[in-house]
Amino acid sequence: MTEHTIDGQAATVLARLEERDAREREQGVARALRLRQVTPDVGRFLHVLVLASHARSVLEIGTSGGYSTIWLALAARATRGSVVSLELDPVKVRLAREDVAAAGLSEVVEVVEGDAFAYLRDRRQPAQFVFLDAEKEDYLAYLDLIVPLLVPGGLLVADNLLSHAGDLAAFRARALAHPRLSAVVVPIGRGELLAVRTA
């Protein structure tokens, strides 16, 4: 956490989560127990994109401890929007809610506990910004649920396109060739797909 525009409370929580994530990776903590969060530059990338697109309706798939959620929420607070973040693991849900509260962002964020697929199938409200960061084998199936929810001009960002290039090859091909998306893979962090929903 180096940049200066993030307020003190949130900066403290982001720095703590960065330290924990780095320590867990170094110690080889089991995958299901680790935070597995985005890199700080990707956190900032999400923040910039929400601000630049003036997105008010932000949806995140894969909350973990709330690190990327906090970056999204800081931007959503500025756009007078809100973030709905989906998480299956009750332990992570509790942690994320605590972290979001400690960052002073509870009013902006709703962490929804449960299966993202069930939520997405039932959701009718369109989204202006979607961040996808759950299990890689599910990305292709998520794509079919996300695209209809995106408003024209809405953005989709998906993590791990480069770190999991093999696992995500079919997803990448489908997203890049999708008739309702214009998409590119940006080589920051672990590789971010950035797509806009075309009219």
Ligand SMILES: C[S@@+](CC[C@H](N)C(=O)[O-])C[C@H]1O[C@@H](n2cnc3c(N)ncnc32)[C@H](O)[C@@H]1O
């Ligand atoms: C890579 S981590 C998310 C990291 C987070 N975006 C960050 O940067 O701080 C992926 C998370 O997705 C959650 N997840 C996996 N499958 C899910 C599903 N079907 N529904 C909801 N959450 C799911 C996992 O429990 C895990 O916490």
